[in-house]
Amino acid sequence: MTIFNPLYAVLTAMGFTDPIHPPLTHMPIGLVVAALIFGLTGWLLRRPAWSQAARYCLGLAWLFIFPTVLLGFMDWQHYYQGAWLLPIIVKIGLASFLFVLLSIGLILVKTGREESKALLAIYLIAFLTVGGLGYFGGRLVFGGRAPAAPPALEAGKNLFENNCMACHPNGGNAIMPQAIIIGSDMLKDFPTFLGWIRDPRLDNGKKGPMPDFLPGKISDKQARQLYDYLIGVLGKPPAG
Ligand code: HEC
Numbered sequence: 001m002t003i004f005n006p007l008y009a010v011l012t013a014m015g016f017t018d019p020i021h022p023p024l025t026h027m028p029i030g031l032v033v034a035a036l037i038f039g040l041t042g043w044l045l046r047r048p049a050w051s052q053a054a055r056y057c058l059g060l061a062w063l064f065i066f067p068t069v070l071l072g073f074m075d076w077q078h079y080y081q082g083a084w085l086l087p088i089i090v091k092i093g094l095a096s097f098l099f100v101l102l103s104i105g106l107i108l109v110k111t112g113r114e115e116s117k118a119l120l121a122i123y124l125i126a127f128l129t130v131g132g133l134g135y136f137g138g139r140l141v142f143g144g145r146a147p148a149a150p151p152a153l154e155a156g157k158n159l160f161e162n163n164c165m166a167c168h169p170n171g172g173n174a175i176m177p178q179a180i181i182i183g184s185d186m187l188k189d190f191p192t193f194l195g196w197i198r199d200p201r202l203d204n205g206k207k208g209p210m211p212d213f214l215p216g217k218i219s220d221k222q223a224r225q226l227y228d229y230l231i232g233v234l235g236k237p238p239a240g
Pocket of ligand 1: 176
């Protein structure tokens with residue numbers, strides 16, 4: 001429950017149930033990338049107009065930090081109840097750092113030091129920082145959807161994260177909610193499981209949305225690791 005709930009209620013009524021911060025992140029990220037490209041090429045090719053464009057991008061990126069952080073804060077309160085998750089803490093740190101960095105850049109420009117190499121360094125470091133922000137944003141959304149595993153099952157967990165997790169978060173099913181991995185008959189023994197991932201079918205025998213995983217993608221040995229992981233963390237289906 002937060003003071004932002006009415007806003008999310010209106011969005012939901014309009015049919016929009018996604019977080020609102022991610023779309024806006026393209027503004028500061030894109031502008032920082034553009035600043036780096038214009039800044040570097042302007043300097044290398046001695047095109048003052050391009051360097052000027054880089055400085056405009058810098059200013060706009062700085063401006064867009066404000067609404068982006070605000071929406072990030074709102075999503076954090078709404079979807080994560082303001083919980084101090086590690087990726088959130090890292091993102092707050094990186095966003096603060098980016099703000100200081102871009103502010104220093106603007107001060108350099110305002111005080112007539114726009115030729116300074118420090119400005120180029122700022123473009124580069126800001127670029128790396130937004131990369132980090134994007135990475136941890138991705139971890140927040142896609143991380144933590146694979147049930148935790150003891151070290152012996154780590155290989156299977158990695159296979160699950162890379163091949164299955166997007167459609168089967170936590171062993172569920174994001175596309176066909178009734179076809180979940182948890183308790184699925186396809187886990188009753190390894191040959192059944194292997195047969196399934198090699199050629200998954202709908203109940204009516206037709207091909208459904210689940211892609212097939214041929215040995216080039218997941219070898220028999222890897223399939224075994226994946227199976228051991230799924231059985232280990234989700235348990236076997238009830239017999240019968
Ligand atoms: C693109 C989305 C997608 C990916 C990726 C995917 N699945 Fe599926 N999975 C589905 C869908 C949809 C179904 C329902 C049946 C179908 O479409 O064939 C399903 C069904 C299943 C079932 C049977 C559930 C039941 O109803 O008994 C199992 C088990 C399963 N998937 C395991 C996996 C494993 C293991 C991986 C990774 C190697 C994987 N899936 C990757 C979408 C996906």
